[in-house]
Amino acid sequence: xxxxxxxxxxxxxxxxxxxxxxxxxxxxxxxxxxxxxxxxxxxxxxxxxxxxxxxxxxxxxxxxxxxxxxxxxxxxxxxxxxxxxxxxxxxxxxxxxxxxxxxxxxxxxxxxxxxxxxxxxxxxxxxxxxxxxxxxxxxxxxxxxxxxxxxxxxxxxxxxxxxxxxxxxxxxxxxxxxxxxxxxxxxxxxxxxxxxxxxxxxxxxxxxxxxxxxxxxxxxxxxxxxxxxxxxxxxxxxxxxxxxxxxxxxxxxxxxxxxxxxxxxxxxxxxxxxxxxxxxxxxxxxxxxxxxxxxxxxxxxxxxxxxxxxxxxxxxxxxxxxxxxxxxxxxxxxxxxxxxxxxxxxxxxxxxxxxxxxxxxxxxxxxxxxxxxxxxxxxxxxxxxxxxxxxxxxxxxxxxxxxxxxxxxxxxxxxxxxxxxxxxxxxxxxxxxxxxxxxxxxxxxxxxxxxxxxxxxxxxxxxxxxxxxxxxxxxxxxxxxxx
Amino acid sequence: xxxxxxxxxxxxxxxxxxxxxxxxxxxxxxxxxxxxxxxxxxxxxxxxxxxxxxxxxxxxxxxxxxxxxxxxxxxxxxxxxxxxxxxxxxxxxxxxxxxxxxxxxxxxxxxxxxxxxxxxxxxxxxxxxxxxxxxxxxxxxxxxxxxxxxxxxxxxxxxxxxxxxxxxxxxxxxxxxxxx
Numbered sequence: 001x002x003x004x005x006x007x008x009x010x011x012x013x014x015x016x017x018x019x020x021x022x023x024x025x026x027x028x029x030x031x032x033x034x035x036x037x038x039x040x041x042x043x044x045x046x047x048x049x050x051x052x053x054x055x056x057x058x059x060x061x062x063x064x065x066x067x068x069x070x071x072x073x074x075x076x077x078x079x080x081x082x083x084x085x086x087x088x089x090x091x092x093x094x095x096x097x098x099x100x101x102x103x104x105x106x107x108x109x110x111x112x113x114x115x116x117x118x119x120x121x122x123x124x125x126x127x128x129x130x131x132x133x134x135x136x137x138x139x140x141x142x143x144x145x146x147x148x149x150x151x152x153x154x155x156x157x158x159x160x161x162x163x164x165x166x167x168x169x170x171x172x173x174x175x176x177x178x179x180x181x182x183x184x185x186x187x188x189x190x191x192x193x194x195x196x197x198x199x200x201x202x203x204x205x206x207x208x209x210x211x212x213x214x215x216x217x218x219x220x221x222x223x224x225x226x227x228x229x230x231x232x233x234x235x236x237x238x239x240x241x242x243x244x245x246x247x248x249x250x251x252x253x254x255x256x257x258x259x260x261x262x263x264x265x266x267x268x269x270x271x272x273x274x275x276x277x278x279x280x281x282x283x284x285x286x287x288x289x290x291x292x293x294x295x296x297x298x299x300x301x302x303x304x305x306x307x308x309x310x311x312x313x314x315x316x317x318x319x320x321x322x323x324x325x326x327x328x329x330x331x332x333x334x335x336x337x338x339x340x341x342x343x344x345x346x347x348x349x350x351x352x353x354x355x356x357x358x359x360x361x362x363x364x365x366x367x368x369x370x371x372x373x374x375x376x377x378x379x380x381x382x383x384x385x386x387x388x389x390x391x392x393x394x395x396x397x398x399x400x401x402x403x404x405x406x407x408x409x410x411x412x413x414x415x416x417x418x419x420x421x422x423x424x425x426x427x428x429x430x431x432x433x434x435x436x437x438x439x440x441x442x443x444x445x446x447x448x449x450x451x452x453x454x455x456x457x458x459x460x461x462x463x464x465x466x467x468x469x470x471x472x473x474x475x476x477x478x479x480x481x482x483x
Numbered sequence: 484x485x486x487x488x489x490x491x492x493x494x495x496x497x498x499x500x501x502x503x504x505x506x507x508x509x510x511x512x513x514x515x516x517x518x519x520x521x522x523x524x525x526x527x528x529x530x531x532x533x534x535x536x537x538x539x540x541x542x543x544x545x546x547x548x549x550x551x552x553x554x555x556x557x558x559x560x561x562x563x564x565x566x567x568x569x570x571x572x573x574x575x576x577x578x579x580x581x582x583x584x585x586x587x588x589x590x591x592x593x594x595x596x597x598x599x600x601x602x603x604x605x606x607x608x609x610x611x612x613x614x615x616x617x618x619x620x621x622x623x624x625x626x627x628x629x630x631x632x633x634x635x636x637x638x639x640x641x642x643x644x645x646x647x648x649x650x651x652x653x654x655x656x657x658x659x660x661x662x663x
Binding site: 034035036039040043160166167168170171172174176177180181184187188191192195199202203205206207218219222223224225226227228229230231232233234235236237240241244245247248251255455456458459462 | 500519520521522523524525526527529530533535536537538539540541544548558559562563566567571574578581582584585587588589591592594595596598599601602603605606608609610611612613615616622623624625626627
C-alpha cells in the first residue's frame with residue numbers, strides 16, 4: 001500500500017488536481033516507471049487480500065443474481081406469460097436487454113483489437129478490462145433470447161444438427177445469422193481475452209507466494225515461459241486474431257440490426273439500421289468502459305496507468321460514436337417522412353408524441369443532448385463528470401432499444417391491434433438481475449485477473465525509457481529519471 | 484562426476500532489454516546459432532537477431548479461415564439444394580447472398596481458433612514444467628529480468644568456453660540449465 005501515496009503524488013491527472021494541471025497533453029504512462037514497479041503494481045492488486053469494497057460490491061451484485069435466479073426459475077415454471085410481452089408486442093424486455101447487452105459487449109473487443117492494429121499506446125491499460133466487460137456483457141446478452149424463447153429447453157433447435165425430421169435452419173433468416181454471429185463473437189472474444197492474459201497469468205504464477213495460488217495461475221498460464229520463439233508466434237497469432245476480430249465486431253451488430261431491418265414492421269424496415277446499430281453498440285460500449293474504468297482507476301489508484309489521456313480518448317470516441325448515432329436518428333426520421341408511408345409516419349408520431357413519449361425524450365436528452373458536454377476539454381478532464389455522462393449514455397442507449405423494439409411493434413399496420421406495452425415486475429427482475437450478474441462477474445474478474453495487460457505495460461515502460469512515448473516531453477520528469 | 488553431468492544449456496541473466504540485445508548480437512557474431520531468450524515482454528528486435536521468423540501461424544489462420552468459409556458455404560448449399568430442398572416464398576433455392584453472413588462468421592471463428600490453438604501447439608504448450616524453471620531466479624523472467632540461453636547442442640558450444648564468453652557480456656548471473 002505504500003506505493004499508493006506516491007502514485008497520487010506522481011499522477012499529473014489525479015482527480016481533483018486539475019486546478020494545478022494546465023491543459024496540456026498527458027502521456028499514457030506516468031513518468032518514471034520500471035519493469036519491476038509495473039509488474040508489482042498489477043500483480044499485487046490480484047495477489048493481496050481483496051479490499052472490502054470488492055467484497056461489498058460482490059455481495060450486492062450477488063444479491064441481484066439471486067433475484068435473477070428467482071425470476072428465471074419462476075419463468076421456467078410459468079412460461080413467458082409472466083412478462084408484459086403480448087401480441088402484437090411479441091418482442092419486449094428480453095430483446096431490449098439482449099440488444100443493449102450485446103451493444104455494450106462490442107466496445108471491449110473493438111477497442112482492444114482496433115487499437116492493437118493501429119498500434120495505439122493507450123490500449124495497454126484498458127484492453128484487459130474492456131475485453132472482460134465484453135465477455136460478461138455477452139454472457140448476459142446470450143441468455144436473453146433463450147429466456148425469451150418460451151421453451152428454452154429446446155434451444156438446440158437453433159443450431160443445425162441432424163434431426164429425425166431432416167430439417168435444417170432457414171439460412172435466409174437474420175435470426176439464424178444472429179445465432180452464428182453471437183456464438184462466434186463470444187468464442188473469439190474469449191480466445192482473444194485469454195490469449196492476451198496468458199503471459200500475465202505467468203507473471204502471477206511466478207510472483208505468488210502461496211503454493212495453491214501458484215498452481216492455479218500456473219495452470220491458467222499453460223506453462224508460459226516467455227521464450228523469444230514463443231513470443232514471436234504469439235504476437236503473430238494475437239495480431240491476426242485482432243485483425244479478424246475488428247470486422248467481426250462490425251458484422252455482429254450489423255446482423256443484430258438486420259434482425260429488425262429485414263422485418264417489414266414500420267419503424268424497423270430501414271437500410272440505415274445495420275450501421276446505425278454498430279455505432280450505437282460502440283457508443284454504449286465506450287460509455288460502459290468509462291463507467292467501469294473510472295471507479296477502477298479511483299479505487300485501485302491506477303492514475304499512473306489509466307491517465308487523463310485514456311479518459312480523454314475514450315470520451316472523444318464516445319462523442320464520435322454518439323454523433324454518428326445522432327446522425328442515425330436524424331436520417332431514420334427523415335427516411336420515415338420521405339417514404340410517405342402512412343404506417344411509418346404514424347408510427348413515428350406515436351413514438352415522439354404518443355404513449356412512449358417520456359422514454360423517447362429521455363432517450364434523446366441522454367444520447368443527443370448530454371453527450372454534447374463532452375466537446376469541452378474541461379468536462380473530459382473531470383473523471384466524476386465523465387462517469388455521470390457515461391451512466392446517462394447507458395440509460396439512454398437502453399431506452400433507445402426500448403423505443404425501437406416496443407413502439408414499432410405497438411403501432412403496427414392494423415390500428416385494431418395497437419397495444420401499449422406494460423412491463424411487469426418479472427420483466428424488471430430479469431433485467432436488473434442480469435445487471436447483477438454482470439457486476440458479480442466483474443468483481444470476480446477484478447479480484448482474480450490482472451485488470452490491465454501487464455506485459456504490454458512493460459513494453460510501454462521500455463518505450464518510455466527510450467523516450468519514444470507520445471507527449472512524454474511535455475510532462476515534468478519525476479526526480480532524476482528523465483531520459 | 485558433477486562437472487560432466489549433461490546440461491541443456493547455459494543461461495545468462497540480464498537486467499535490461501538493451502543488455503540482452505547487446506549480448507544476443509555478440510553471441511550471434513561469435514557464431515552461436517541455437518539461442519533462445521526469455522523475456523517478460525516481446526522484444527521485436529530479438530526476432531531479427533535470433534532469426535525467429537516462423538510464419539506458420541499466419542498460414543494456419545489462412546487455412547482455418549478458408550476451411551471455415553468453404554465448409555460453411557458448402558454445408559448451407561448442400562442442406563438447401565440437395566438434402567432437403569423447400570420452396571419458401573418462391574425464392575431461389577441457391578440464394579447464396581444470404582449464405583454470406585454465416586460464411587464470414589465461420590471463416591473468422593475457424594481462422595482465429597486455428598491461429599490461437601496452432602500458436603500454443605507450435606510452442607509445445609501447455610507444458611506445465613520445463614527445465615528452465617529450475618534456473619535460480621528464473622521466476623523474474625516474467626517480471627523484470629531478461630534471460631538468454633545457449634543450447635548445449637549448439638555447434639560452437641563448449642561449456643567452459645561459452646561460460647567465459649557469457650561472463651564477458653556482463654550478465655548478473657550465469658546458471659546451468661539441468662536436463663530434467
